[in-house]
Amino acid sequence: MGFVEVEAVKKIFYGEKKEVxxxxxxxxxxxxxxxxxxVGPTGCxxxxxxxxxxGLEKPSAGKILIADKMVDGISRDVTLVFQQYSLFPWRNVLNNVAFGLEMKGMQKSERYDYARGLIELMGLTGFENAYPYELSGGMQQRIAIARALAYNSKVLLLDEPFGALDERTRHRLQEQLLEIWEREKKTIIFVTHNIDEAIFLATRVLIMRDRPGRIEKEVKVNLKKPRDRRSREFLQLHIKIREILETILTESGGNNV
Ligand SMILES: Nc1ncnc2c1ncn2[C@@H]1O[C@H](COP(=O)(O)OP(=O)(O)OP(=O)(O)O)[C@@H](O)[C@H]1O
Ligand SMILES: [Mg+2]
Known part of the structure; x- marks a missing residue:
């Protein structure tokens, strides 16, 4: 039994005109x-x-278990960082990050200390009193990640968290996330369109296909850390995954980039 088990899950969305x-x-x-x-094409x-x-949606069929417990609604075991950063606009940076700690009932001074540590980790010390509208997209995303880390849940789900960042910032955050993952022994599921990012981070890369969405293949990443993006093994894996993705895109008509 794995920690997260997805069993025979089907999800149908009933749109106005058709079901997906x-x-x-x-x-x-x-x-x-x-x-x-x-990784996988858009819409997969x-x-x-x-x-x-x-636990934000219910499966139309099948079930999902986390630590042997059926997922039924939102749980403290799981935190999701959304594809679009979603901070509370009426809270400053410090209070955004401290939100989950407040929910847990942590004392004010303690939660502010903890939140300040996470803000520092994300390289945003000095912005504690700023409001989300005063920050760039990349900064907002880093705050969203810090807020998610503050929940300290066992499973962290990240939906293209670094998609909007420049390459240098993205690389730095990848390294920080790896450090956190190793230190805190979290279970992470990370969605990305960036193959390089997937190989740099993952112990395993899952490749999905569309119409209907399902798993096409998985590729184990056994490269030792720190991973060298220019090494032969890294580039070989990159080519392998890209080829699988290109085949999927060709088969689905190539109009789904
Ligand atoms: N609430 C919804 N109502 C109707 N259809 C939906 C809803 N959410 C998702 N879908 C449809 O389900 C399919 C999968 O969407 P999803 O957002 O999971 O894709 P994705 O792989 O995350 O894509 P992307 O890479 O663009 O983020 C799409 O066809 C989408 O239009
Ligand atoms: Mg998506």
Whole structure:
């Protein structure tokens, strides 16, 4: 039994005109402490899968278990960082990050100390009193990640968290996330469109296909850390995953980049 178990999950969305089978008969086992990256064409159901695991959606069929418990609504075991950063606009940076700690009933001074540590980790010391509208997109995303880390849940789900960042910032945050993952022994499921990012981070890369969304293949990443993006093994994996993705895109008509 894995830590996260997705069993025969189907998800149908009933739109105004038609129904969309976002996921069909999906099985996935994620072990405790794994860093799983998911790639796949747009619309293949990556976000839907994360929302189901986070308990924000219910499967149309099948079930999801976390630590042997059936997912039924939002749970403290799981935190999801959304594709679009979603901070509370009426709270400053410090109070955004401290939100989850407040929910847990942590004392004010303690939660501010903890939140300040996370803000520092994200390289945003000095912005504690700023409001989200005063920050760039990349800064808002870093605050959203700090806020998610503050919940300290066992499973962290990240939906293209670094998609809007420049390459240098993205690389720095990837390294920080790896450090946190190793130190805190979290189980991470990370969605990205960036193959390089997936290979740099993951213990395993899952490749999904669309119409209906399902798992096409998985590729284990056994490269030692720190991973060298220019090494032969890294580039070989990159080519392998890109080829699988290109085949999927060609088969689905090539109009789904
Ligand atoms: N609430 C909804 N109502 C109707 N259809 C939906 C809803 N959410 C998702 N879908 C549909 O389900 C499919 C999967 O969407 P999803 O957002 O999971 O894809 P994705 O893989 O995350 O795509 P992207 O890479 O663009 O973020 C799409 O066809 C989408 O239109
Ligand atoms: Mg998505």
């Amino acid at each position: 089978v976002a996921l069909d008969n999906l099985y996935l086992t994620v072990n405790e402490g794994e860093f799983l990256c998911i 159901g990556k976000t839907s899968l994360l929302r189901l695991i986070a």
